[in-house]
Amino acid sequence: MKTNVDLQQLLKCIGDAVIVSDAHEKIVLWNAAATRIFGYTEEEALGNTLDLIVPERQRQRHSEGYAKSMATGTTRYGTTLLKVPAKHKDGRSLSIAFTVGMLFDEQQKPTGVAAVIRDETERFAEERALKKRLADLENP
Numbered sequence: 001m002k003t004n005v006d007l008q009q010l011l012k013c014i015g016d017a018v019i020v021s022d023a024h025e026k027i028v029l030w031n032a033a034a035t036r037i038f039g040y041t042e043e044e045a046l047g048n049t050l051d052l053i054v055p056e057r058q059r060q061r062h063s064e065g066y067a068k069s070m071a072t073g074t075t076r077y078g079t080t081l082l083k084v085p086a087k088h089k090d091g092r093s094l095s096i097a098f099t100v101g102m103l104f105d106e107q108q109k110p111t112g113v114a115a116v117i118r119d120e121t122e123r124f125a126e127e128r129a130l131k132k133r134l135a136d137l138e139n140p
Contacts, residue, residue, distance in 0.1 A: 017117040020103070023070050023110060025049040025063070037096070037119045039089030053086045055093070066113070073110045075102055083120065095124040 011018055011031040017038070020029035030045040038045075038053050045052060054062045069075045077100050086094040098117040105111050 015118075017119075018114065019045075019050075019117060020112055020114045021050055022112040025051075025066055027052070028112065029114075034117070037088075037094070037117065038086070044089075055085050055087050058085065069102065069113065070110050073102060073104065073108070075100055075113070078102070083124075093121075094119060095121045 011029075014031070015033055017034035017036075018029065018031045019027060019034050021027050027045045027048055027050065030040070030042045032042075034045065035041055040052060050062070050066070051059055079099070081097050081099060083095065083097045086096045088094055096117050097120045098115050100113050100115045102110055103112045103114055
């Protein structure tokens with residue numbers, strides 16, 4: 001059974017951020033959840049690089065990994081949930097979890113990356129507080 005799915009409606013209504021960037025890390029797709037999570041409007045994000053949301057201290061490692069993925073057409077994070085820090089427009093730190101998928105043209109040349117991202121900041125803080133409390137109880 002084939003169903004017609006309106007991809008624009010899907011991107012608009014889902015709770016996770018969907019961000020697509022081209023081979024040069026320029027953002028080419030930014031959904032409403034990305035705006036909610038990161039604070040940038042679609043207009044502010046499109047055309048900018050992923051440095052918009054990557055913290056300064058992670059940028060070099062991120063860019064090197066991204067360039068390697070574009071050169072090889074592979075990523076080691078395709079099926080693995082990656083948990084990393086990110087930054088909000090207002091400067092505060094976020095904890096995000098995401099998966100990525102490589103995008104290719106007709107000749108199988110890498111053209112970019114699609115990421116589905118969830119804000120885990122609150123859950124991460126709760127988990128850290130619980131671990132601290134447990135450690136305090138175990139070592140009075």
